[in-house]
Amino acid sequence: MLVPFLAVLLVTAAPQSLSTDRIRAEQLARAGQNAEAHQLFEQLVHQDPTDTESRLWIARLDLRMGQTDDAERGFRSVLRDQPADIDAAIGLASALLRKGASAEALTILTAVESGAGENADLLSALGRAYRRNGDDRRALEYFTRAHALAPSDPDVASGYEAVALSYGHSLLFEGFAARDSSDEHTSSGTLTASIRAAPRVHLDGTVRLQDRADVSDALGGGGFLWRVTRAANVGVHALAGPGNTVLPTSDVAAEVISYTGVHEFGGGVRHLSFSGVEMTALSPLYAWDAERTRLDLRYTYSRVHFGADYADARDRSASTQESTGDHSIFLRETWRYARRSSLHVVYAYGIESFEDLTVDRIGSLGATTLAIGGTFTAPSLTRMTATWEHQRRSNTSTLDRVTVSIVQIFR
Numbered sequence: 001m002l003v004p005f006l007a008v009l010l011v012t013a014a015p016q017s018l019s020t021d022r023i024r025a026e027q028l029a030r031a032g033q034n035a036e037a038h039q040l041f042e043q044l045v046h047q048d049p050t051d052t053e054s055r056l057w058i059a060r061l062d063l064r065m066g067q068t069d070d071a072e073r074g075f076r077s078v079l080r081d082q083p084a085d086i087d088a089a090i091g092l093a094s095a096l097l098r099k100g101a102s103a104e105a106l107t108i109l110t111a112v113e114s115g116a117g118e119n120a121d122l123l124s125a126l127g128r129a130y131r132r133n134g135d136d137r138r139a140l141e142y143f144t145r146a147h148a149l150a151p152s153d154p155d156v157a158s159g160y161e162a163v164a165l166s167y168g169h170s171l172l173f174e175g176f177a178a179r180d181s182s183d184e185h186t187s188s189g190t191l192t193a194s195i196r197a198a199p200r201v202h203l204d205g206t207v208r209l210q211d212r213a214d215v216s217d218a219l220g221g222g223g224f225l226w227r228v229t230r231a232a233n234v235g236v237h238a239l240a241g242p243g244n245t246v247l248p249t250s251d252v253a254a255e256v257i258s259y260t261g262v263h264e265f266g267g268g269v270r271h272l273s274f275s276g277v278e279m280t281a282l283s284p285l286y287a288w289d290a291e292r293t294r295l296d297l298r299y300t301y302s303r304v305h306f307g308a309d310y311a312d313a314r315d316r317s318a319s320t321q322e323s324t325g326d327h328s329i330f331l332r333e334t335w336r337y338a339r340r341s342s343l344h345v346v347y348a349y350g351i352e353s354f355e356d357l358t359v360d361r362i363g364s365l366g367a368t369t370l371a372i373g374g375t376f377t378a379p380s381l382t383r384m385t386a387t388w389e390h391q392r393r394s395n396t397s398t399l400d401r402v403t404v405s406i407v408q409i410f411r
Contacts, residue, residue, distance in 0.1 A: 021040060021043070022044060022053070024040060025041050025054070026057070029041075029060075034061050034064055034065050038058060038062075038065070041057045041058045052078060052081070052085070055074060055077065055078055056074075056075075056078055056085075056091065059075045059078070059091055059095075060091060063091065063095055068098050068099055071091065072092060072095040072096065075088045075089075075091040076092060084112060084115060086112055086119060086121075089111070089112045090109070090121055090122055092108055093105035093108050093125050093129060096108070097128060097129060097132055102129055102132035102133050105129045106129040106130065106133055109122065109125055109129055113126065120146045120149040120153065123143075123145045124146040126142040127139045127141075127142035127143035127146060127160070127163065130142060131159075131230075132230065134227075134230035135199075136163055136166065136227075137199050139163045139167075140160075140168075140411065143159050143163050144160065144411075146159075147160040154339055158339055161377065161381060164411055167196065168381070168409040168410055168411045169193075169410040170192075170194045170408065171192075171408045172190070172191070172193075172194070172405065172407045173405065173406050174190045174403065174405035174406075175187070175188060175190070176356075176402060176403040178400065178401035180397055180398065180400075181399070182397065185212070186210065186212040187210070187211050187212075188209065189208070190206065190207070190208045190355070191207050191208075192207075193205050194225075200226060200227040200228070201224060201227075202224065202225045203224050204222055204223055204225070205221070206221060206222065206237070206239060207220045208247070208355070210247055212358075215245050217241055217244040218241050218247075219239040219241040219248065220239060220241070221237065221238045221240055221251075223235065223236050223237025223238060224236055232259070233257045234254070234256050235253075235254070235255045235256075235257075236254045236255075237252070238250070238253075244274075245359075246358045247358060248273055248274055248359075249274060250273040251270070251272050252270070252272075253268060254269055255267070255285075257285065262288055262289050262290050263286070263287070263289075264286065264288075265286055266285040267282070267285055269281070269282055270354055272354070274362065276307040277304060277359060277362050278305045279302055280302065280303050281300050281351070281354070282301050283298055283300040284298070285297070286298075291336075292335065293334065293335055294333075294334040294336075295332070295334075296330070296332040296333075297329075297330070298328075299328070300328040300329075300330075300350065301327055302326045302327075302365070303323060303325050303326075304323060304324050304325075304362055306322060326350060326365045326366075328349060328350025328351040328352075328365070329348065329349050330346070330347075330348045330352060331346065331347045331348070332345070332346045333345050340376055340377050340378070341374065341375065341376045342375045343374050344373055344375070344387075345370075345371065345372050346369065346370065346372075346387075346389070347368075348368070349366070350366060350367065351365060352367070352391070361393075365394075366394035367392065367393040368391065369391045370391075371387050372388060372389075373386055373387030374386060382409075383406070383407040384404075385403075385405045386403070386404050387403045387404075388400070389401050389403070
């Protein structure tokens, strides 16, 4: 009787041990201990090669650890055995999206969509795939459905917000207050409305007001942003203020940006007209945008032509020059410490912002600027940014400025 009893005990204990190991492996995976969880799931599959759930976990962990090819093989293996497995389809599509095969990822996801019902993970994956294929309208539709089903899922929420922020209509207010070393105060406010006129085209209108001492200037105009492809944007704007004293009387600019993985390349050209002064600037741009950090670099070469009637109260010698060239650099590092908030620091030499460039700066463009600020994006699709900057100009004067911007997105 003892031998049969022991045999029964061993048979009944094996599934319990297997269940305990799986629970432990899933706990390790959800705690972020990927290597340990991966090893334990491999042991489970070695014990039972038909354990589909453990095979899926291995592929998910491969993807999480950056082993995209291994993850792809793992998900395809599950789909060969179970072609209708939703989790395997989502995982394989995620691996393919990382490799840039967005069209194939979309094909796989749409093939299982009809039988999946209202699955938030699948809808979110379809949203990512449509966005990678350049269809922001469909991407927003799927992310909206996924967000309604799983509003607390951080991945779903971040995908929904990212598409809405780039695709939706928007209203931007930006204002600053500045004081220089001579105790002169300057305040400025800018209001910009952007309307999605077509799936790939936004039209915008801008009004800018600035007060300094007894001078009040205004600029107004508009432009467009055209997403030529998913990886290339073209923007053009033109503003005018014919009676301005300090701000430009006209500001015309065009910019092209191309995206390749984590890299952004581009450039812009800008022409500003002041009373008696014409400025043309060329600016190549580069940005490196990883998951948690972003670095923006801009170099600008500007050429200024002084008219015969130009006279700068701070540097009258400039009025005798016909034209002159100048160089500027701008560096901004951004850290995303949390999903909704980020911190940025800025170093700039020369022209740090064309939007705030005034005629009195033309004769002395060499300024050093240090700035620090933060951005917070609320679930209501409201993005708020505050920045403090300190600037030391080439004529030994200094300036401190606080800038606040609020962007509200409307779907």
